[in-house]
Amino acid sequence: MLLSGDIGLFISFLGIPFLTFSLVDLTKAKKNNKPMKAAATTLIISLIATSVGFAMIEPEENDVAEKETPAAIEKVEEKTEEIKTKPEKPKEPEKPKKEQFEKVRDLKVHYIDVGQGDSILVQLPNGETALIDGGPESSSQTVLNYLKEQNVEKIDYLVATHPHEDHIGGLPIVIQNFEIGNIYMPDKTHTTKTFENLMSAIQNKGIKFKTPIAGDMLLDKEGLNLTVLAPETNINDDNLNNYSIVLKLNYKDNSFLFTGDAETEAEQNMLNGNYDLKSDILKVGHHGSYSSTTNKFLEKVNPEYAIISCGAENKYGYPHQAIIDKLEAKGIQIYRTDKDGTIIIAVDNEEIKIDFKKTAKPKKENAPPKEEKQSSYKNSQPNQSVNSNGESNKNSSNSGNTSSNGAVSKPKPPATDGVEEVYITNTGSKYHRGNCRHLKKSKIPISLKKAKSQGFTPCKVCGPPQ
Ligand SMILES: [Zn+2]
Ligand SMILES: [Zn+2]
Structure with missing residues (x-):
C-alpha cells in the first residue's frame, strides 16, 4: 500500500x-x-x-x-x-482519610465555675465553638458574661447532656443571646419547669434539637473530632444521669472526655461498647459522686488530669472523698471548680497549658438559690418526690451503700467542711442521722444549722446532733 x-x-x-x-x-x-x-x-x-x-x-x-x-x-x-x-x-x-481543617486558633477548654453544676466552653481550633451544659439557672448570668468575655458569637454545638437543672438551667439565656448551630440532647424528657424553659427557648429560636447516640460524630475532621460515646439507645433507667451525652474530643494527640453525670450503668455501657476511652483529661462524672468513676472505667480512661465541676460546700458532699482518694492513688492531677475557679486548658502545639480564673464572689452568687431550694423541700412536701434537680434523692439514698461494681467498698461520709450534716425526708418534720430507719423512703442531706433554722426537730429514734 x-x-x-x-x-x-x-x-x-x-x-x-x-x-x-x-x-x-x-x-x-x-x-x-x-x-x-x-x-x-x-x-x-x-x-x-x-x-x-x-x-x-x-x-x-x-x-x-x-x-x-x-x-x-x-x-x-x-x-x-x-x-x-x-x-x-x-x-x-x-479514601478513609478525613477532610482537613484549617487551624485558626489553639484549642481551649473552659470548665466554667458555675457553682454546683456543669458548664464547659470548648473553643475548637477550627474556629467553631461548643458549649457542653449551661450550669444551673442561678449561674446563667455568669455563663452569659463568660461567653461574652471570650468573644463567643456563635455556638456551633450546644449540648445539654441531660435534663437536670444543674446542667440545663443556664441554657435558655445562652440560646436567647447567641447564634446557635445545632442543639444536642438525649432522647429523654423531664417534667420540670427548667426543662420546659429550655424547650421553649429552643422552640422560640426555631431550632430542632438532635438526639445523638453512642457512635455518632458531631465533628469529624483529620486530627479533630468530637465523638458521642453515650447514651446507648436501649436505656431503661429511672436515673436521668445515665442518659447523659458523653463526648470525647480528640485534637491531634490530645483527648478530653466529657462525661456529664454518667453513672456506673452508663460507664459499663461505654466499656461494653469497646470505645477508645483513653483520654488525657477527664471531666469526672457526676461532680465526683461515688456513683460514677468506677475502677474499670477509670482504668480505661487512664487520664493525666481530672476535672471536678462542683459547688463549694454543696449539699450533696461532692466530690466524695472516695473518688478523690481513687484519683490520687493513681497519681492523677485533680482540679476542682469549687477550689480553683474556672479551669482553662489550652492545647498549644501539643503542649497542654492549664490556667485558672477565680470567680468573684462565688459564694454570694450561689448562696441565695441554695437557700431557696432548701426551703422548697419543706414547702412542697405534699406532692414533690424529687427536688428541683432530681439528684439528691438518688445520691443520698445511696449513702453508705457499695457502688454496683464494688469499686467503692465503704464511701466515707460526705465532706462537710466542718459543717455537721443531717438528713431530712420529703414528708417529715424531723432531721435524722444517716443510718436512721426513717430515711428508707427519702433521704435529703442538709446541714444541721439549716435543718434547725427551717424548723426541723431532732428524730427521737436516731438521736442526731442538736
Ligand atoms: Zn449534675
Ligand atoms: Zn444530673
Whole structure:
C-alpha cells in the first residue's frame, strides 16, 4: 500500500515537469507556426501520467487517514484516561482519610465555675465553638458574661447532656443571646419547669434539637473530632444521669472526655461498647459522686488530669472523698471548680497549658438559690418526690451503700467542711442521722444549722446532733 503511494508520488512528480515542458513547447510551436503534434502528444502523455500518479496517491492518503483516525482517537482516549486515573490512583488508598481543617486558633477548654453544676466552653481550633451544659439557672448570668468575655458569637454545638437543672438551667439565656448551630440532647424528657424553659427557648429560636447516640460524630475532621460515646439507645433507667451525652474530643494527640453525670450503668455501657476511652483529661462524672468513676472505667480512661465541676460546700458532699482518694492513688492531677475557679486548658502545639480564673464572689452568687431550694423541700412536701434537680434523692439514698461494681467498698461520709450534716425526708418534720430507719423512703442531706433554722426537730429514734 505504501509502495503504490510512493510510485504514484514518483510518477506525478515526473509528470509535472513534463507537463510544464510540453506546455512551453506547445506555446512555442504555436508562436512560430511549427507543427504542434509532438508537443501536444507530450502534453497529453504527461497529463495522463500526472493524473494517474495523483490518482495513485489520493486513495492511499485517504486510506491512511481513515486508519489513523480511530487509532488517534484511541490514543486520545488513553491520554484522557490517564489524566482521569492519575490523580485518582494515589487517592484510592487514602479514601478513609478525613477532610482537613484549617487551624485558626489553639484549642481551649473552659470548665466554667458555675457553682454546683456543669458548664464547659470548648473553643475548637477550627474556629467553631461548643458549649457542653449551661450550669444551673442561678449561674446563667455568669455563663452569659463568660461567653461574652471570650468573644463567643456563635455556638456551633450546644449540648445539654441531660435534663437536670444543674446542667440545663443556664441554657435558655445562652440560646436567647447567641447564634446557635445545632442543639444536642438525649432522647429523654423531664417534667420540670427548667426543662420546659429550655424547650421553649429552643422552640422560640426555631431550632430542632438532635438526639445523638453512642457512635455518632458531631465533628469529624483529620486530627479533630468530637465523638458521642453515650447514651446507648436501649436505656431503661429511672436515673436521668445515665442518659447523659458523653463526648470525647480528640485534637491531634490530645483527648478530653466529657462525661456529664454518667453513672456506673452508663460507664459499663461505654466499656461494653469497646470505645477508645483513653483520654488525657477527664471531666469526672457526676461532680465526683461515688456513683460514677468506677475502677474499670477509670482504668480505661487512664487520664493525666481530672476535672471536678462542683459547688463549694454543696449539699450533696461532692466530690466524695472516695473518688478523690481513687484519683490520687493513681497519681492523677485533680482540679476542682469549687477550689480553683474556672479551669482553662489550652492545647498549644501539643503542649497542654492549664490556667485558672477565680470567680468573684462565688459564694454570694450561689448562696441565695441554695437557700431557696432548701426551703422548697419543706414547702412542697405534699406532692414533690424529687427536688428541683432530681439528684439528691438518688445520691443520698445511696449513702453508705457499695457502688454496683464494688469499686467503692465503704464511701466515707460526705465532706462537710466542718459543717455537721443531717438528713431530712420529703414528708417529715424531723432531721435524722444517716443510718436512721426513717430515711428508707427519702433521704435529703442538709446541714444541721439549716435543718434547725427551717424548723426541723431532732428524730427521737436516731438521736442526731442538736
Ligand atoms: Zn449534675
Ligand atoms: Zn444530673
